[in-house]
Amino acid sequence: MEQPVLPEPGSTERTRLRRIPEKAVTDREVLHAILDAGLVAHVGIVDENGQPYVVPVAYARDGDRILFHGSTGSRLFRRLADGAPTCVTVTLLDGLVLARSAFESSMHYRGAMALGTCTVLMDEQKDDALRRISDHLLPGRWDDIRSPSRKERVSTLVLALPLDEVSVKVSDGMPDDVEEDRDRPVWAGVVPIREVFGAPLPDEAGAAFPVPDYVSGWTR
Numbered sequence: 001m002e003q004p005v006l007p008e009p010g011s012t013e014r015t016r017l018r019r020i021p022e023k024a025v026t027d028r029e030v031l032h033a034i035l036d037a038g039l040v041a042h043v044g045i046v047d048e049n050g051q052p053y054v055v056p057v058a059y060a061r062d063g064d065r066i067l068f069h070g071s072t073g074s075r076l077f078r079r080l081a082d083g084a085p086t087c088v089t090v091t092l093l094d095g096l097v098l099a100r101s102a103f104e105s106s107m108h109y110r111g112a113m114a115l116g117t118c119t120v121l122m123d124e125q126k127d128d129a130l131r132r133i134s135d136h137l138l139p140g141r142w143d144d145i146r147s148p149s150r151k152e153r154v155s156t157l158v159l160a161l162p163l164d165e166v167s168v169k170v171s172d173g174m175p176d177d178v179e180e181d182r183d184r185p186v187w188a189g190v191v192p193i194r195e196v197f198g199a200p201l202p203d204e205a206g207a208a209f210p211v212p213d214y215v216s217g218w219t220r
């Protein structure tokens with residue numbers, strides 16, 4: 001079946017970058033790469049009183065949608081299940097940009113933002129999404145651990161947000177100081193930030209087993 005052509009990132013009125021538009025990226029491959037590299041998504045939901053909340057969640061990308069889960073007991077997740085609009089953001093922090101003024105100091109980042117409404121996944125789609133979320137965090141773990149029980153499945157809402165309306169913003173330049181600051185006798189540049197996994201720490205009973213290769217060898 002032919003896949004529909006999705007709009008370019010940043011191409012709708014709601015997602016067009018207005019401030020510093022040269023940081024906008026329209027390539028879907030970059031969107032996918034950001035979502036595949038991130039571990040946490042921030043999900044925005046406005047509650048029944050108009051109060052916005054931003055909830056961090058684990059997630060996975062499946063083609064052109066984001067999958068995430070929450071408790072059926074959560075009023076915020078139930079609102080999403082009922083079709084409330086949301087904004088989901090994934091940010092990768094790549095560095096501190098140390099300019100010669102506070103105003104021009106900033107960060108290196110890759111950010112993706114998706115707007116839309118979620119679909120509730122059921123049955124096999126739900127199981128498949130839970131596995132994908134686990135695989136995204138640590139491939140191999142799902143096959144090693146107990147599968148969710150019927151009760152655990154029932155208490156879990158699994159949601160899919162289509163990547164139909166998205167924006168991508170990437171900041172990766174050197175400090176952009178104003179002319180009169182360039183001769184200031186102060187160091188300026190970029191301090192890169194890298195995500196690193198530490199050595200695995202077993203719990204009491206886990207110490208009896210060797211660390212699986214998929215744990216010790218996992219790099220992203």
Ligand SMILES: Cc1cc2nc3c(=O)[nH]c(=O)nc-3n(C[C@H](O)[C@H](O)[C@H](O)COP(=O)(O)OP(=O)(O)OC[C@H]3O[C@@H](n4cnc5c(N)ncnc54)[C@H](O)[C@@H]3O)c2cc1C
Pocket residue numbers: 014015016017018019020091093107109110111112113166167168169
């Ligand atoms: C780690 C980090 C730290 C930041 N710190 C600051 C800060 O301290 N102050 C500050 O003003 N800004 C900061 N930004 C930039 C901030 O995210 C916004 O891009 C910026 O404030 C412009 O917002 P706006 O709504 O005025 O832009 P507009 O250009 O008007 O936004 C229009 C559309 O662009 C898209 N968009 C905007 N920002 C992003 C983004 N980051 N990623 C993907 N799509 C986006 C959205 O779809 C939005 O609806 C930071 C960004 C990151 C990732």
